[in-house]
Amino acid sequence: MEEEGLGMAAIYELSDIYRWSIDFFRLQKGDRFKIIYTERYINDSIYAGIESIEAAVFETDKTPFYAFDFKTDSINNISDYYDENGKTLRSFFLKAPVNYSRISSRFTKRRFHPVQKRWKAHKGTDYAAAYGTPIVSTANGVVIKSGYTRGNGNYVKVQHNGTYSTQYLHMTKRSVKVGQRVKQGQVIGTVGSTGLATGPHVCYRFWVNGKQVDPYKQNLPSADPLPNEKMEDYLNFIQPLKDEIDLLSFKNDDQVL
Ligand SMILES: [Zn+2]
Numbered sequence: 001m002e003e004e005g006l007g008m009a010a011i012y013e014l015s016d017i018y019r020w021s022i023d024f025f026r027l028q029k030g031d032r033f034k035i036i037y038t039e040r041y042i043n044d045s046i047y048a049g050i051e052s053i054e055a056a057v058f059e060t061d062k063t064p065f066y067a068f069d070f071k072t073d074s075i076n077n078i079s080d081y082y083d084e085n086g087k088t089l090r091s092f093f094l095k096a097p098v099n100y101s102r103i104s105s106r107f108t109k110r111r112f113h114p115v116q117k118r119w120k121a122h123k124g125t126d127y128a129a130a131y132g133t134p135i136v137s138t139a140n141g142v143v144i145k146s147g148y149t150r151g152n153g154n155y156v157k158v159q160h161n162g163t164y165s166t167q168y169l170h171m172t173k174r175s176v177k178v179g180q181r182v183k184q185g186q187v188i189g190t191v192g193s194t195g196l197a198t199g200p201h202v203c204y205r206f207w208v209n210g211k212q213v214d215p216y217k218q219n220l221p222s223a224d225p226l227p228n229e230k231m232e233d234y235l236n237f238i239q240p241l242k243d244e245i246d247l248l249s250f251k252n253d254d255q256v257l
Pocket residue numbers: 105122124125126202203204
């Protein structure tokens with residue numbers, strides 16, 4: 001970004017906009033970006049850097065991530081970045097990986113295991129749901145495990161960034177492969193009871209810095225979604241910006257890399 005002439009302030013702003021959607025420690029060759037920004041001038045003549053980023057698209061691993069600055073509260077001057085569908089870029093984790101009927105077991109240091117018939121720690125949250133219910137990744141990330149063990153049954157593990165990863169157990173079917181990039185809400189498998197399970201459910205496990213924790217006890221990054229009544233305004237507002245940014249070419253489009 002520095003090579004492209006972007007000042008440090010703009011680089012920080014861009015990395016802040018995408019801090020919950022893109023892992024900047026895992027950028028790859030060919031990743032690229034476009035931004036539309038306003039510049040600030042003192043007395044209309046002295047250039048004082050980038051004022052704000054109005055729109056951006058950052059393409060990593062061939063997946064575009066759009067961001068549009070939108071004022072949600074003009075009285076209090078509150079604005080935030082949302083994607084092309086009006087989804088907030090800051091809600092890092094979904095509350096649950098599945099549309100569940102009930103939570104059948106919570107994270108606990110001690111519970112009576114229904115299959116093994118003994119007391120042991122349960123380092124996950126069990127969501128009971130019907131066989132075949134889609135299981136989704138609770139955040140953007142990369143699949144680091146997709147396999148089968150006797151205990152876990154069919155399971156998938158997703159790495160979200162250098163800090164967080166999540167795991168989904170007892171699936172009937174896995175629908176992603178190791179190395180695959182997944183988006184928040186993307187289906188990664190279906191509910192089942194493979195491995196050590198008495199009925200159909202997802203055992204959802206949550207890691208922070210390599211340690212399993214209870215996600216309900218974490219102070220997780222989140223943001224309010226765009227209010228429903230603002231959605232139409234938002235989509236109308238971003239349409240010309242999106243057309244404009246889509247028409248821009250990437251800096252290296254004509255270069256052979
Ligand atoms: Zn469990």
